Amino acid sequence: MYSDVRKAFTLVEILIGVSIFAVLSLGIYQVTRTFGKGATESLKATSSQQDIAQAFLLMRKELFWSTNLLFPPLKVHSPRLEVRSRDEKVKYLFEEGKLSRSVGDKKRTLVQGLKEFHFYRLDSKLLEIQLHTSKDFLSTRIFLENLGKMP
């Protein structure tokens, strides 16, 4: 009794198989790449937003107690802000996409990946902060309530 058992693929079958595999792999790669990119972007965006929110909270608190504003002068757009708050000289500086805060020799980066950031004194006690992220434009005003008062 003779039985014909096919144990091998023909060249045509292998070629078709490889082609289908290549097309499917390409599709899966594209989908993974798109979703991966989206996920990374959204994670970055969320993290950056949290940093911005935290930095603003800190600035609001610090600027509320500031008694002396050393820089910038009125009606000048500046990437630098210097205040005296609770007997400490605090400096905020935006350079190379990073917003940092320094007190004495200690320097800490608050937010990264910003496109633009500046401080603008609208009035004697009113400060405007504007910033551009990769997608959004955000702006707020902070009332420097204790400015000019004795510490």
Add this chain to the structure above:
Amino acid sequence: MKSHSRTKFFGFTLTEVVVAGVIFLIFCIPIVGLLSTSRYTAKRLSKRLGAIMLAQGILDEIRHNSQVYGSTMPRLASKQPQGFKIQKTFRSFEEAENILVFTVKVTWKEFKKERELQLSTLVSSKPDFHVFRR
């Protein structure tokens, strides 16, 4: 004697392919869902942060004007973020005299839904205190 020939084909049946496909989809759908939810949340957070900063800025300006000029009249031109509508209202504070409650309502559109955020502050009103009416 004639030999009886028999050919064997190895492969998947339609049922096996369908079952495998369904299992694959069951695993894939939550992952895709998670990714799209994360993007949606990031976008929502971004808008919300913009609205909070905007509202806080307006309230600070009102407090500034009330304390520096004795009036809440808007004095300064502003370049506000696009896509937000601002509504300012005030009422007298029931629990104390000469106190006003200012409320800023910021609304924005988010995936065809209208979202809103309200922040309030207390401002002292003196006899010569002027309140904006708009």
